[in-house]
Amino acid sequence: MSPLQHDPDWWRQAAVYQIYPRSFADSGGDGIGDLAGVTSRVPYLAALGVDAVWLSPFYPSALADGGYDVDDYRDVDPKLGTLADFDEMVAALHAAGIRVIVDIVPNHSSNRHVWFQEALKAPKGSPARDRYIFRDGRGADGSRPPTDWKSVFGGPAWQRVEDGQWYLHLFAPEQPDFNWKNREVRDDFLTTLRFWSDRGVDGYRVDVANGLAKDLPDPLPDDIADSADLMNGSSRLWDRDEVHEIYREWRKIFDEYDPPRTAVAEAWVSTAERRARYASPEGLGQAFNFDLLKANFDAAEFREIITANLAQAATAGTSSTWVFSNHDVVRHPSRYGLPRDTDENAWLLSGGTQPPLDRELGLRRARAATLLMLALPGSAYLYQGEELGLHEVADLPAEALQDPTFLRSEGEEKGRDGCRVPLPWTTGGPSYGFGAGSAHLPQPAWFAESSVEAEDRDPDSTLAFYREALRLRHSLRADEKLEWSDATDTVLHFVRPNGWHSVTNFGPDAIELPAGEVAVTSGPLDDGKLPANTTAWVVVR
Ligand code: NOJ
Numbered sequence: 001m002s003p004l005q006h007d008p009d010w011w012r013q014a015a016v017y018q019i020y021p022r023s024f025a026d027s028g029g030d031g032i033g034d035l036a037g038v039t040s041r042v043p044y045l046a047a048l049g050v051d052a053v054w055l056s057p058f059y060p061s062a063l064a065d066g067g068y069d070v071d072d073y074r075d076v077d078p079k080l081g082t083l084a085d086f087d088e089m090v091a092a093l094h095a096a097g098i099r100v101i102v103d104i105v106p107n108h109s110s111n112r113h114v115w116f117q118e119a120l121k122a123p124k125g126s127p128a129r130d131r132y133i134f135r136d137g138r139g140a141d142g143s144r145p146p147t148d149w150k151s152v153f154g155g156p157a158w159q160r161v162e163d164g165q166w167y168l169h170l171f172a173p174e175q176p177d178f179n180w181k182n183r184e185v186r187d188d189f190l191t192t193l194r195f196w197s198d199r200g201v202d203g204y205r206v207d208v209a210n211g212l213a214k215d216l217p218d219p220l221p222d223d224i225a226d227s228a229d230l231m232n233g234s235s236r237l238w239d240r241d242e243v244h245e246i247y248r249e250w251r252k253i254f255d256e257y258d259p260p261r262t263a264v265a266e267a268w269v270s271t272a273e274r275r276a277r278y279a280s281p282e283g284l285g286q287a288f289n290f291d292l293l294k295a296n297f298d299a300a301e302f303r304e305i306i307t308a309n310l311a312q313a314a315t316a317g318t319s320s321t322w323v324f325s326n327h328d329v330v331r332h333p334s335r336y337g338l339p340r341d342t343d344e345n346a347w348l349l350s351g352g353t354q355p356p357l358d359r360e361l362g363l364r365r366a367r368a369a370t371l372l373m374l375a376l377p378g379s380a381y382l383y384q385g386e387e388l389g390l391h392e393v394a395d396l397p398a399e400a401l402q403d404p405t406f407l408r409s410e411g412e413e414k415g416r417d418g419c420r421v422p423l424p425w426t427t428g429g430p431s432y433g434f435g436a437g438s439a440h441l442p443q444p445a446w447f448a449e450s451s452v453e454a455e456d457r458d459p460d461s462t463l464a465f466y467r468e469a470l471r472l473r474h475s476l477r478a479d480e481k482l483e484w485s486d487a488t489d490t491v492l493h494f495v496r497p498n499g500w501h502s503v504t505n506f507g508p509d510a511i512e513l514p515a516g517e518v519a520v521t522s523g524p525l526d527d528g529k530l531p532a533n534t535t536a537w538v539v540v541r
Pocket of ligand 1: 105171207266
């Protein structure tokens with residue numbers, strides 16, 4: 001264990017491990033993961049070799065959206081622990097040389113937040129209502145919602161309250177949107193950022209960063225367009241240029257600390273150019289790039305994405321980010337084990353049977369893609385359980401599902417629970433070592449062989465592979481340059497300045513590797529050659 005080094009640039013090429021706290025480790029035995037559970041696994045995280053962890057929300061919440069419905073931004077959910085547990089966790093992570101990023105959810109609070117409760121009790125037009133987005137409905141009696149907009153989770157984006165007004169919720173009705181034109185809202189988030197920064201938090205992941213600024217006159221014009229899909233600055237709801245004023249204020253707070261606190265925007269925007277605005281050094285500093293996550297396992301697609309994003313990041317004065325899996329998407333071994341253009345939702349609704357999943361191929365490709373990603377300049381975001389090679393749990397029964405997507409779409413969208421099933425730590429026992437009781441989402445029998453205990457014993461396991469790759473990434477990490485070499489339609493080969501080559505074979509036939517020391521491979525070589533769906537790192541001195 002090495003304590004933290006003072007390094008203001010630590011985030012530029014960090015390997016960041018996302019923890020979904022309710023599903024990581026349960027120290028209390030109530031089936032829900034908690035902060036003391038995270039603390040108990042710090043040695044595991046240190047041995048894995050990650051530079052930072054990002055914790056999805058752990059704040060008090062009724063869990064209408066897995067914790068992204070926050071009741072109180074400056075406390076810990078009693079189901080997950082206390083502020084003292086939080087401090088202990090941060091101290092243990094820092095002592096192990098691991099930084100801490102927390103999730104900030106500024107677009108909406110929960111409907112249990114004191115401000116929203118106050119708004120419900122306050123009259124129309126009151127300062128309490130102005131912290132959220134209340135409008136009158138259409139029609140003589142105001143019984144039609146102010147607009148026909150749909151929420152991201154399905155169903156209308158407006159909910160009516162007792163006195164007849166409506167409030168906007170771009171996500172679930174339990175997630176009322178804040179009014180970011182309101183100074184009190186802005187100031188309260190500055191207080192929150194100081195609160196966690198003072199407690200030693202190193203950075204923030206900013207939820208729905210592209211949603212805060214909205215242009216919604218009161219009253220709303222009758223003919224207002226449903227502009228929810230326009231993501232080029234002209235939408236009334238998304239990615240508006242003035243959102244960056246908010247982040248310039250945040251940056252001033254971040255820069256009060258030494259090293260400055262960092263931030264990464266979750267901003268689903270239309271172009272790399274729009275994304276770069278969030279990543280500006282005067283703003284949040286970094287933004288998620290979901291391009292590889294959305295791509296097919298395809299050399300040409302990968303190359304284009306990598307080239308464009310590295311160029312864009314350099315122009316914006318930031319480093320790129322890379323991610324294949326998180327708590328919102330089907331795990332990447334499963335995506336890569338399905339035929340191209342599979343409708344993932346239909347596959348999930350079939351319980352993971354139609355079309356059948358090629359588990360072995362998917363995992364081979366996922367390992368190859370991950371090794372390629374870990375050789376790229378920029379930061380790599382890993383999602384808990386991917387180091388075990390976990391597939392999506394696609395056959396969760398309807399009665400177990402928690403995601404509001406499933407409930408609000410009346411079962412048409414299966415939702416995101418399949419990647420949120422609690423981790424298997426041991427080969428047996430209640431909840432495979434996750435906790436002393438059963439887990440809050442049911443775990444499948446195949447979790448036994450993918451558990452940490454099982455993979456710890458196997459030198460060829462995905463866990464052993466991740467540990468080795470992350471260890472080598474530390475020792476090989478160079479400046480942020482990358483040069484392409486010998487790329488063909490089916491091979492991606494690039495070199496980092498210190499002679500670190502990464503070669504990925506997307507094609508069907510085994511290929512020769514460059515002469516040098518083979519440092520690690522994502523799967524076995526075939527007579528010294530690199531087989532299909534495999535990546536190798538070769539060091540050429
Ligand atoms: C993005 C988060 O990643 C997702 O899990 C959540 O449902 C929405 N934002 C709403 O907060």
